[in-house]
Amino acid sequence: MNMRFLVNYGRTFTILLLLFPFLGVSASYLYLQYEETKKDIVEIVQDNILNKKHELLDIYVKHLRREFGEDFIRVLQNSEKARNQAEKELSLMKNSEVQYLYLLYIDDKNHLRYLLDTTEGINEKGEFKQRFIPQKSIWEKAQQKMLPEVTAQKEIDKLWISMAYPIVIDKKTVALLGIDFSHQEYIKINKTLIPLEHIYLYSAIFIIVMLISAMVQLWIYYTHRKKSFIDPLTGMFNRQYLNELMKKYSIDSFQILLMDLDYFKKVNDLYGHDAGDEVLRTVSRRIQSVIRKDDILIRYGGEEFLLLISSEGREAAVGLAERIRQKVNADPVSLEDCQLNITLSMGLNPFPDCSKNFDQAFKIADQGLYKAKSLGRDRVEVYDEVYEEVNGLQKTYDVKEALALENIYCVFQPIFDTKTLELDKYELLIRMKDTKGNVIKPAQFLPAIRYTQVYIKLVHIVLEQAYEALSNNDIRLSINLDLQDLFDDELLELFLDTFSQDLSLAQRLTVEILEHEERLDLEPISERLAKLWELGIKVAIDDFGSGYASYQYILNMKIDILKIDGSLIENIHENKSAQKIVKSIQTLASELGIETVAEHIETKEQFECVKDLGVNYVQGYYLGRASSDFTDTFLVEQ
Helix, strand or coil: CCCCCCHHHHHHHHHHHHHHHHHHHHHHHHHHHHHHHHHHHHHHHHHHHHHHHHHHHHHHHHHHHHHHCCCHHHHHHHCHHHHHHHHHHHHCCCCCCEEEEEEEEECCCCCEEEEEECCCCCCCCCCCCCECCCCCCHHHHHHHHCCCEEEECCCCCCEEEEEEEEEEECCEEEEEEEEEEEHHHHHHHHHHCHHHHHHHHHHHHHHHHHHHHHHHHHHHHHHHHHHHCECCCCCCECHHHHHHHHHHCCHHHEEEEEEEECCHHHHHHHHCHHHHHHHHHHHHHHHHHHCCCCCEEEECCCCEEEEEEECCCHHHHHHHHHHHHHHHHHCCEECCCCEECCCEEEEEECCHHHCCCHHHHHHHHHHHHHHHHHCCCCCEEECCHHHHHHHCCCCHHHHHHHHHCCCEEEEEEEEEECCCCCEEEEEEEEEEECCCCCEECHHHCHHHHCCCHHHHHHHHHHHHHHHHHHHHCCCCEEEEEEHHHHCCHHHHHHHHHHHHCCHHHHCCEEEEEECCCCCCCHHHHHHHHHHHHHCCCEEEEEEECCCHHHHHHHHHCCCCEEEECHHHHCCCCCCHHHHHHHHHHHHHHHHHCCEEEECCCCCHHHHHHHHHCCCCEECCCCCCCCECCCCCCCCCCC
16 A cells, blocks of 8 residues: 555654654763763862962961061971961861861971861861871972962862962972862752752753653554545545645646446445445455555545556556456456456546646546446546647647747747836747647647657747847846746756856846645755756746745745736726735735736736835736847837
């Protein structure tokens, strides 16, 4: 079974699954970021504490010098009274963050000995002249460098950091003040960081929980959605799936084959609905065994099946339909009491791209099915005549003949600035003459030759004319491309090759895109249009305002110009609703920095009306007719 639509959900689930390792790394990264932030904060606090103590020690040493003179170390060594006073004053610098605070002097053998110690505990207090044996090298470094040194005390549980502060006299370190900061201070700092740690932790947990929740919800949605798209009797897709499919894919991606079981009502009437259900299951299995994986089989109605055939040309589609027909009626369907010979009538629409939407394309296939039944059933009918009867399309042969007779040519229609009535640019339009000399407009012959080499030859003519006109004249030009042309790699490459030769020409070119309401896969459209923007080519949306898709384009991509649909202009001077719609388009365009063009201006009243509404540019027979010589244009009123 083709899961073209549901595969999008499968891909989404796979992507979410692949996100797990990424989120694991993200969570680890968040934790590392926390640790780094924590380290930075601790260092800032540590530096702040040390700087304050450093200032206090400076003040204390200056005080000793004032009180006992420059040789205060020797005075303290020789006077117990002086030591008691100095120790008492030193103890004033102690607070909850300081565990130990002491003054060491250097003896004749360069050993450190206690001179003052503010420690209160008798067993911990260093006695006068008691040797101080350091566990860290900071004391020797501070003594030699004559600068304060700091170290972390990881080996001692009670301590956090220690600082050795040298006392220098006559460019020689004669003593060292020592401060050991309590580990409790470090614990306090960590406690203040607990909320920050929780933020990082909860963020990581939240991300992972949300991902798991999203996967569970997506899986539930996926399984339920899948069931809603399946016909419970045959296991094939149903009409709801068709509706969803047409939202995501253009009808011109397929050929339409409509199939109907012949005389199925008699099966239900004579053998009962259980027998009818078995016939439907058997037929659906037989059809499924013939079609390819890219074809989509849908149970469209009671005994109707719709097959969307991946486009490979008319002959291939007819061949597939014949194989299905032969497979279904090759063997009878076995029931409990009998065997039934079942046949299919089929209607094929090999060119759905010529239809405006799916409903119109389906009606053409349905007319083919009606023709198959009217001709005796058990057959395949391709109702090609509908295209020529309904749309008035010229046959490919007629276009080939016009090419051979050089009856394909281009004309130039001027576009004017609404306010100044100065010429802004020309729109290049293609025309064809038939054997009787009648001028045929492109809407009447282009659909018949699209996707053929004849169409590519016509594009060649348009591009050559555009390139020549821009090369030989200081003008700006506008040409038309159908949206489907952007997805034809050969045509897009031809276009880009032509104008990449001279970017100055490309910058004077505007490409008008005829939008398709049924094709709303905007991402690939934007990617194709980006190739034009890279050359400096402007992009206009033609017939803007004719459908919802128009607004999707300007909402989702950068558009330079909007050409307002001619149906809004036709009676705009009399139609208040049309005026309001055009005014809203103009206001929206102005807000987005997009220029507007009103087409089909054929009367002065129309011109004055769109001018008053603020439309930037106008074109139409009232202002200037299309001519094979772009200099042979005229303006009705200056």
